[in-house]
């Protein structure tokens with residue numbers, strides 16, 4: 086038992102490094118035109134970052150229907166629409182009118198950079 090405890094105390098969680106700096110810079114503000122969605126990688130996970138006016142939103146990039154790339158979808162009325170079968174998701178809440186939901190992530194803008202953090206509680 087003591088051996089097991091000694092072993093587990095030396096193991097590091099895959100996000101241990103990230104937990105000390107949870108926000109990751111994903112680009113400059115000007116990398117996004119208003120109304121544009123782009124795919125970025127944060128903590129090795131594909132995310133879609135959407136710019137609406139001067140606000141930025143980050144959501145899971147993989148559509149829960151059949152895995153379509155949300156970063157390739159159109160942005161309209163605060164929603165990103167999957168290019169494969171048109172499911173739309175509110176970028177602020179992750180909710181779709183059809184009852185499905187995708188995960189949203191915290192974002193912030195500092196020093197002209199867009200930052201994405203951990204899961205946002207909506």
Ligand code: FES
Nearest residue numbers: 148151153167170
């Ligand atoms: S894969 Fe996105 S709507 Fe079908």
